[in-house]
Amino acid sequence: xxxxxxxxxxxxxxxxxxxxxxxxxxxxxxxxxxxxxxxxxxxxxxxxxxxxxxxxxxxxxxxxxxxxxxxxxxxxxxxxxxxxxxxxxxxxxxxxxxxxxxxxxxxxxxxxxxxxxxxxxxxxxxxxxxxxxxxxxxxxxxxxxxxxxxxxxxxxxxxxxxxxxxxxxxxxxxxxxxxxxxxx
Numbered sequence: 001x002x003x004x005x006x007x008x009x010x011x012x013x014x015x016x017x018x019x020x021x022x023x024x025x026x027x028x029x030x031x032x033x034x035x036x037x038x039x040x041x042x043x044x045x046x047x048x049x050x051x052x053x054x055x056x057x058x059x060x061x062x063x064x065x066x067x068x069x070x071x072x073x074x075x076x077x078x079x080x081x082x083x084x085x086x087x088x089x090x091x092x093x094x095x096x097x098x099x100x101x102x103x104x105x106x107x108x109x110x111x112x113x114x115x116x117x118x119x120x121x122x123x124x125x126x127x128x129x130x131x132x133x134x135x136x137x138x139x140x141x142x143x144x145x146x147x148x149x150x151x152x153x154x155x156x157x158x159x160x161x162x163x164x165x166x167x168x169x170x171x172x173x174x175x176x177x178x179x180x181x182x183x184x
Contacts, residue, residue, distance in 0.1 A: 018181075020169075049093070073098065092107075111181075112181065118135045
């Protein structure tokens, strides 16, 4: 007769559906490789974060990524540098770079910002850039405050109970998981 480890099956299926093993691979590789020239890292990152940009954009992105990964860059620095190089306001990809460098920083994802009721506004590109930076600061405050609430603590406890193989993930990343998973 087969013995089914129900907890392990549930953990494995949730982790697979969320791509947590790819996330772990990204987090392990980022410190060990030159992300500007490592096609394996780029392929994994592109697949996990759905980077669908042309080769010139990706070169700019990964060159910047490599140049800042050993430091403590700000969201504003990354988004402004990408804007200056590409002409695009890349809030989501800027946050993904930053959160890979520092896993205690949140991801700007359409579902996350939707659930937090945030929206970039502004008539000019400069106004939109300033708004994106302000909104990211609001996200940081929201995460810090939420993690201090009973609900926030309960979310972390439940994540760790359900996914014990992933307790190593930052609390911010765990809350990203919840916010990303809530869809209307």
